[in-house]
Amino acid sequence: MRAGQVIGDWGNTRLRLWRLENGAVADRREGRGVAQTDHPSAALAAALGNWQADRIVLCGMAGARNGLHETPYVACPADAESWRSRLTTFERGGASVAIAPGLASWDGRADVMRGEETQIFGAIANHPHLASGTHHTVLPGTHSKWAVLANGRIESFRTFMTGELFDLLQRSSLFAADGEAAEADEDGGFSDGLSRHGPLSALLFEARSGQLLHGRSAGWARGFVSGVLIGAELATMKPHGSVTIIGEPDLAARYVRALSDRGIDCTILDAEQCTIAGLRLLDADA
C-alpha cells in the first residue's frame, strides 16, 4: 500500500479531500471550490497543507476547463472500466495527480456531468445489486441528475437545474417578505406544487398569485416552488418500481415524499460514502 494517498472531490463550491492510510480514510479536509479560485494549483496546495501526498486522485470540476487540468467527457452508455480508462494522469509538485473524466450524453440533446458519475460508480461498487438489472438513480442538488443504470452501466442521464433555479428564485418577485414560515405551511406548499402540471415559468408564478389571492404565506410559496421543481423531474423521468437516491438526508427526504406519493420505493445512499468508493475505484490499480 502506498504512503501519502489522497483522494478528493472538487466541486464548484468546495473541495473535499480525504487522506488514505492503508486504504482506509484517516483524515478529511476542505478547501475552495473551482469556481472560487483563479489559481486551482495554489488552492489545491493550500487545502493539502502539510499532508504529504505522492498520489492524488480527483473527480468533479477538477477536470473542467477552469479546473486543474481539463479531462474529456466519456460518452454514455459508460461502465466503470471505460470511465477509468480515460483517467488523465500527470506529475505535479512531486506527486502523481489523476483526474477523472466526466460523462456526456449526446442522444438528441447535449448533457454533461462531472463528479456525479464517481458517486454512481461508487454506489454500484458498494451495493452489488445495482450492478445487474435496470435502476433509476437521482442525485439531488444544484443540478439534479437522474441516471438510468443497466447492468452496471450508466445508460443515460438527464440534468435538471432544480437547486440552482430554487436559489435564483429566492431573489425573485415570488416570495413576499411576510416574515418567517411555519414548517407545516412549507410542507403543504410542497404537496400543492408536486401535484401541478404545466410549464414551469407559469406554474412558478402561481406561488405569487397564491399569496395574493388565497392569503398563502411565503413559506407555503417556498414549499410550492420546491414541489413544482421536483414534480417536473418526476413527470419527465417517470421512474417506476424503486429509485436510489444519492444525497444529503434533508434533500433526499423531499424526494422520498414525492416518490412515496407515487407508490415508488426509495433507497437513500450516503453521498460521501459513494464518492469515496468511486474515487477508490480510480485509485485501485494505479
Added chain:
Amino acid sequence: MRAGQVIGDWGNTRLRLWRLENGAVADRREGRGVAQTDHPSAALAAALGNWQADRIVLCGMAGARNGLHETPYVACPADAESWRSRLTTFERGGASVAIAPGLASWDGRADVMRGEETQIFGAIANHPHLASGTHHTVLPGTHSKWAVLANGRIESFRTFMTGELFDLLQRSSLFAADGEAAEADEDGGFSDGLSRHGPLSALLFEARSGQLLHGRSAGWARGFVSGVLIGAELATMKPHGSVTIIGEPDLAARYVRALSDRGIDCTILDAEQCTIAGLRLLDADA
C-alpha cells in the same frame, strides 16, 4: 374639460405620468417604481413636481398592497365596464385620486395582473375589431401575460415569468464568460431554443451543455434560453390565426419571429398608446 388632469401607470420599476390638456397628452414625466420606495405618497408627489392636478388616475402596482392604496381584483371574464365600476377613488392633497383594480383568474389556478388589463382595454378601445370575436393577445415582459379576448371581454389570462427568469438566469451557471456574442449566434440559439420541448429546468441546462459539448458561444446560449422560454409560452397557449402583441418593438420582434415560424399572423400595438387609451377610459365620466 377639467384643468389639471394627470393619468399614470405605476409599475414595480417605474412610474410614468402624463398630463392631459383638453383631453390630449401635453406632457410626460417619470418617477420611482412602487418596489423602489417605502413612501408611495411622497414618491408620487416628487414625480408630479410642479404639475397642478385636481384629478389623478393611476393603474398598475399603485393598487397593490405596497402601493398607494390597495384596490381589489376583478374576476375574469371581465369587460371594461365591470372593471371601471371597481375604480377606487379618494381624496389626497386636494386632488381626487382614482386607482384601477387588477384582474384575477381563479379557474383551478390562481393568476393576477395589475396594469396589463389597462393596456388591453385601451387596445380594444383604440382598435374596434378587437371588440368582437375571439383574439389572442400577449404582453411580453418581466411577467409575460397571455390573454384571450371574447367579444371585448378578457375571458382568461395566464402569466409566464419569462422576463424575470431570463434576468435571473444571467446570474446563473448557464453562461460561460467567453466574451461578447455575435448577433447571428444569438439568433441561431433563439431558433434552436424555440424548437425544443420538455421541462424548462432540463431544457435550460442544455444552454450550458451546448457550450461544453458543441463549442457554442455564450451569445448562442442567451438566445437559446430566450427561445426556450418563449417556446414554452407558445406550447402552452397554442395560439392560432393571429396574435396581437402589445409591447416594446425589440421584445415584440422576438414574438413575431416565434409566431411567424408557426404560420401565425401578428399585429404589434404600441404599449404606451394602449396604456394611455386604457387610463382615459377610466377618466371618461369621472
